[in-house]
Amino acid sequence: MIYQLNNSQKEIQKAAKEFAKGEFDKDLAYELDKNQEFPEKIWKKAAELGFIGMCFPEKYSGGELDVLDNVLLAEEFCRKDSTIGSALMLSAFASECLLRFGSNEMKEKYLPRVAEGEMLSGVAYSEPETDAAFDSLKTTAVKDSNEWIINGEKSYVLNAGMAGFYCVLCQTNGDQGTSLILVESDREGISAVDKGEKLGLRMTATSDLKFENVKVPLEHLIGKEGNGRKQLQTVLDESCILIASLALGTAQGAFDRALDYVKQREQFGKKIVQFQVTQHKLADMATKIDQARAIIYGAARSFDAGKRDVKLACMAKLIACRAAVEVASEAIQLLGGYGYMTEYEIERFYRDAKNMEILGRAPANLRDIIAASVIGRIK
């Protein structure tokens, strides 16, 4: 096996596959996607079995597993169903803010509840006018005796309206610095404004969040004051690997379905898999998928080894999301008219893939980072 998975990794892969096979239901997926609903029951079950927050330490109800283990999980889940799989894997999105930088109290209080399927987590950083460097934040947190008072508006917050808490990137100390602050969703003054109908990933909520004089204790500061932007970038770097894995599974799932179909479907007196063009399409699709897989596993291993190869993580997201979009598009094509119908699921994978491409770090942002890394300092 070229990927050199060890036995415990193979076990995780197998467990994820079995869970997805047993729990992800096609008709349910159609309904949830149509109505933009979170797969709550499946999520609870996944949490019960330890699939949520798998990388958390055991003392926080996690499995103390590696980034690569999480990759394998995401891949298998999305392979079976891109939308349900993503919703589950993104349910703990940005818990890493706490995991990496939070105080022990925060971790003890929130991480187990995320892992046990009691609450979703969210991170609020984008703003209507902000850019990828988060240089011009309008959301502010001001110290008032023993509290932060937060005001502002965040856009495109994943899991918004459903999460138990948000890690909110705020301008603190005037223009000088930014900080991440933990805000429970039931604090007074928070409101979520639904963004309406989405193209894909429709089981994962996306909303704007408004903060009006929201007060939280000073201890809710995550990590160091003034380090918010840096901490967030670290978490986003890591999220590239996760989102790339969702895309990888999505591509593989679309490929599996197309392969099944072309082996059965007869036109012009033979199975369409017998046509050279079909074969070469499959070859290209498989090549793209394995290319993505190799680079994702490589990036995950670098993180697990403590080397944190951010460039590789960015490359993984860039290549895997593109692969997912292209493979899903080609898979629809192989199914012809059937591909456009919801019955065959690939149209949903295609929509989800495009959303993954924009989720977290968008391609332009990824290219900026990769370019900066390969160019180095310009003299």
Next chain:
Amino acid sequence: MNIHRGLNCMDFDLTKEQKMIRDEVRRFAQKEIAPRAEEFERTGDYPYEIMEKMAELGLMGLPFPEEYGGMGGDWVSLHLVIEELSRADANFGAILDVTTSVVGQELFVFGTEDQKQKYLVPIARGEKIGAFGLTEPDSGSDAAALRTTAELQGEEWVLNGIKQFITNIGLNNASVVLVAARVKRDANGEIISTFIVPKDAPGFKLGEKYRKMAMHASATHEVILNNCRIPKDNLLGDPNRGFAQHLAVLETGRISIAAMAVGVAQACLEEALGWAQGRSQFGQPIFNFQAVQFKLADIAVAIELARNMYLKAAWLKDQGRKHAFEASAAKLYASEMAEKAASDALQIHGGYGFMEEYPVSRYYKGIKMLQIVEGTSEVQRMLIARSLSRGPRN
């Protein structure tokens, strides 16, 4: 020097009439359709009131003579109209494609005088909608493998079979579907003939509405013919050439799909350009970034090329010249460039792009269909390759 405008010399100008109708439809589509396109797509309700207005403008029968309820226009004009409608909402381009380019034309070219009066005139006037029945569950790209049968029993044809992915037949004002079916000749074999099957014929059953990725305002149904009885006179054209007739009008359908794709890509370009100029990041409009500029430049080039391709194919058709290659090439190129245009336009919008509040996500979902209908991209490549093997085109 003798210059024949628009006839035999190289002339890229539209005629006065062509410009007029394009501009009129652009105004109409931008005013009446574009603001409601999101609503049509979301509800999936067929916009009958817009259809009525299209009929009033004479669009449904545009290329047919006035005596058959048409406007006596040309195919270039019809396709300019399809582009403009699709730029506002591709569902409306799809209506003209099926009803006018394909069904209306098949009735016009192959129908008897009686058939034209009875079936074409109401379609050309926009009172009725026609549907096209070729695809079957086991016969998609391999259209010749169709299994639906027709048998003459006394004064009636009796049809049996299933037709799949039939656009618009589920509409209240749909009147007929043109069905290709096998007819037993003698011991020697079968022929494929085409029949005009009224929706209210005994034995005609409308199957379930398909659930699609998008293009919801354009309903797609299965049609089940179970001992469906139609009058003997409803045989369309030459009984020996039913399949060829059916394929011949699909050639025009391909030009129509190309025009639709260009319309949607044009809308993508406009949305992306507007967004790039209005959206500021890193202290300046994102249009200032070279990476964004180049994406927009590539979209614009692809649109220009695809538009010229469909116009050339339509023009050849107006001249009565062969255009199979041009129609396939235009359809193939336009539908593929449009997917890239939509994908890049969405990318330029960033997170906003996947919210249905912004039209680009709708364009993105709709466009994929254009690579499938009227012959998939793969079928176009087959046809093009086949035409190459027959030697030089001109």
